[in-house]
Amino acid sequence: MTAAPIETDVAIIGAGPIGLFAVFELGLLDLKCHLVDILDRPGGQCTELYPEKPIYDIPGLPIVTGQELVNKLLEQISPFNPQFHFGEMVTGLEKLADGRWKLKTDVGTQIVAHVVVIAAGAGSFQPKRPPVPGIEHFENAGDGMGVHYAVRKMETFRGKNILIAGGGDSALDWVINLAPLAKSLTLVHHRDGFRAAQHSVNQMRELEKEGKIKFHVASVKSIHGEPGKLSSVTLSGADKKEWDLNCDAFLPFFGLTIKLGPIAEFGINLHENMIPVDTARFQSETPGIFAIGDINTYPGKLKLILSGFHEAALMAQAAFHIARPNEKLRFQYTTSSSSLQKKLGVS
Amino acid sequence: MKIIAKDRKGKEHILEGRDGWSVMEILRDGGLDIAAECGGACACATCHVYVTDGWYEKLPEPSESELDMLDMALAVEPGRSRLSCQITCNDATDGIKVTVAPE
Numbered sequence: 001m002t003a004a005p006i007e008t009d010v011a012i013i014g015a016g017p018i019g020l021f022a023v024f025e026l027g028l029l030d031l032k033c034h035l036v037d038i039l040d041r042p043g044g045q046c047t048e049l050y051p052e053k054p055i056y057d058i059p060g061l062p063i064v065t066g067q068e069l070v071n072k073l074l075e076q077i078s079p080f081n082p083q084f085h086f087g088e089m090v091t092g093l094e095k096l097a098d099g100r101w102k103l104k105t106d107v108g109t110q111i112v113a114h115v116v117v118i119a120a121g122a123g124s125f126q127p128k129r130p131p132v133p134g135i136e137h138f139e140n141a142g143d144g145m146g147v148h149y150a151v152r153k154m155e156t157f158r159g160k161n162i163l164i165a166g167g168g169d170s171a172l173d174w175v176i177n178l179a180p181l182a183k184s185l186t187l188v189h190h191r192d193g194f195r196a197a198q199h200s201v202n203q204m205r206e207l208e209k210e211g212k213i214k215f216h217v218a219s220v221k222s223i224h225g226e227p228g229k230l231s232s233v234t235l236s237g238a239d240k241k242e243w244d245l246n247c248d249a250f251l252p253f254f255g256l257t258i259k260l261g262p263i264a265e266f267g268i269n270l271h272e273n274m275i276p277v278d279t280a281r282f283q284s285e286t287p288g289i290f291a292i293g294d295i296n297t298y299p300g301k302l303k304l305i306l307s308g309f310h311e312a313a314l315m316a317q318a319a320f321h322i323a324r325p326n327e328k329l330r331f332q333y334t335t336s337s338s339s340l341q342k343k344l345g346v347s
Numbered sequence: 348m349k350i351i352a353k354d355r356k357g358k359e360h361i362l363e364g365r366d367g368w369s370v371m372e373i374l375r376d377g378g379l380d381i382a383a384e385c386g387g388a389c390a391c392a393t394c395h396v397y398v399t400d401g402w403y404e405k406l407p408e409p410s411e412s413e414l415d416m417l418d419m420a421l422a423v424e425p426g427r428s429r430l431s432c433q434i435t436c437n438d439a440t441d442g443i444k445v446t447v448a449p450e
Contacts, residue, residue: 049385122384131422131449167418190423195415219422238425255419257393257450258384 005110008034008083009323011103012117013090013263016044018293018308019119020073020082025316027080028332028340031323034111036085036103038124038261043070045121048256059306069305079345085109089124093266093289101288114323117315118268118275118284118291119308123260130165130252132220137227138250146230147223147250151178159183161246163233165220166253167191172200174251179213186214186245188235223250263295271297281318282311288322290315348441352396354379355447364436370396370445371431381447387432389413392420395448397427398434402443406434422449 010026012019015037023033039048046055046066054063061069088105093116096102103111127149129135138146144156151157151174158181164171167189179185187204194201207213218235221242225231232246260273268275268284268291275284275291279298283290292315293308301307320329334340341347348364350373362377364370371394374381382393389412398406403426409417413433417423420430431445 045384049390050388053388053390128419128421189418191414191418191425193414195418254421255392257382257391 003108003110005102005112006034006083007112008032009113010034010115010117010319011036011101011111011113012119013037013103014044014118014120014293014295015039015042015084015086016119016121016293017046017069017073017305018121018312019044019117020070020077021309022117022119022292022312022315023077023080023082024073025313026319027077027082028334028343029316029320029324029329030343031115031316031319032082033080034083034085034113036088036090036105036109036111038087038089038126040087042074042084042086043067045258046070048125055305057304057306079343085111089261091262095288099288114288115319116289117319118263118289118295119293119312120263121294122258123263123273123295124258125256126259126261128252128254128257130220130254132223132233135223138223138225138230141228141230144249146228147252149252151251154178154181157181157249160248162186163188163220163245163247163250164253165189165251167194167196168253168255169196169200170255171251171253172196172204174253175213176200176203176207179207184214185212186216186247188216188218188220190217190219192217220250220252280314282315283318290319348436348438349443350374350377350436350440351442351444352377352379353444353446355449364440364443366437368436369432370434370436370440370443373436374431374445374447379447381431382450383432385432389416389430389433392416392418392430393450394431395420395423396429396431396445397424397448398429398443398445399427400444402440402445403427403429406440406443409433420448 009031010033012035015035051067091106092104094102101116161184162182164187175187208215218237220233221236222234232244236242274297277291277296292311294303350362350364352360362373371383384393385391
């Protein structure tokens with residue numbers, strides 16, 4: 001089913017700190033925004049990688065954690081009512097006959113906008129793929145079969161021989177949830193210790209004691225079967241001893257890493273995985289597509305949050321001329337403009 | 348002080364360490380391909396290295412948070428794996444040998 005496209009002024013790819021602040025700068029100019037992010041919440045690297053870590057170089061905030069900064073940005077942009085599309089990855093970008101852009105996401109959302117702003121940091125967070133030769137041939141092998149980095153429907157794993165790798169909460173949660181459904185379930189981790197909630201560790205140990213699952217201090221060395229049909233893996237234990245384990249499904253849980261992802265296929269000029277922009281508008285070499293924050297590059301670029309904020313402000317001025325070609329842009333200060341204060345809901 | 352670092356292609360680089368900097372920063376500064384996504388906050392495990400040639404034992408023990416984070420690294424080898432952002436350059440690490448772990 002394809003829903004009708006959403007129409008808006010600006011589509012922002014990435015809801016990290018720079019994507020969020022772009023909403024503010026665009027909002028002051030009466031431009032409405034939709035944001036798409038592959039993560040399930042706003043904040044990008046700030047909330048995914050270091051929510052608790054203090055940042056010391058945000059102007060005016062001597063010390064602020066990643067999460068606090070994101071919370072403050074959300075508060076700051078709330079008057080502009082941005083629309084978020086979380087857990088979605090932009091997979092396609094096409095220019096329409098009327099000069100606007102149409103974005104498509106992996107779940108079928110379509111957004112038509114005058115301007116596209118790429119604020120994607122270093123790219124999109126994707127599951128880490130273990131360095132097992134040929135593992136990619138077993139991905140997308142179908143329900144309950146082959147290699148999966150997430151569990152969408154538990155039921156598809158019923159009656160299967162399952163191997164889970166990892167030592168964090170995701171690995172243990174799925175051990176606990178899938179054990180009752182599986183024909184057999186084996187957990188491997190490189191050490192006999194886990195970075196997970198204690199009650200999950202206790203439950204896993206209990207399942208092991210009852211013989212409902214097997215746990216080995218080991219790692220997966222190689223993977224076997226016909227392409228698309230996993231049959232076994234070779235495990236290597238702490239003493240380098242190797243043995244084979246038959247399995248239908250292999251679920252590695254090693255957290256997320258950042259890959260550039262589909263942006264590389266949008267037809268925008270890239271330089272070493274970054275988007276070259278001019279420093280007056282922060283527009284890419286494709287008119288109408290802007291890039292701000294860590295994803296862009298220009299002479300003197302510094303990958304700092306504060307630089308991204310500046311880039312967002314200048315981008316917004318240029319975006320206005322594209323989205324509102326017949327209107328005159330009047331620059332105003334939030335300190336003195338009653339119309340801006342009205343938009344912010346403070347006057 | 349020197350850091351002797353092997354990249355993922357097996358090429359050896361001799362880098363000049365800086366007192367108080369992390370090994371990750373020196374590797375990145377030296378142009379080695381190391382993601383270090385979180386910028387040294389011990390929050391991502393993408394600066395994973397193998398510490399070799401007897402140097403692992405000479406280093407201060409990894410912290411609890413580093414051990415936790417190593418759980419999210421790939422191809423971890425007990426007794427060799429460290430996060431390079433958690434190793435500080437100083438006189439005691441002069442000559443340390445590391446190999447960048449696979450992605």
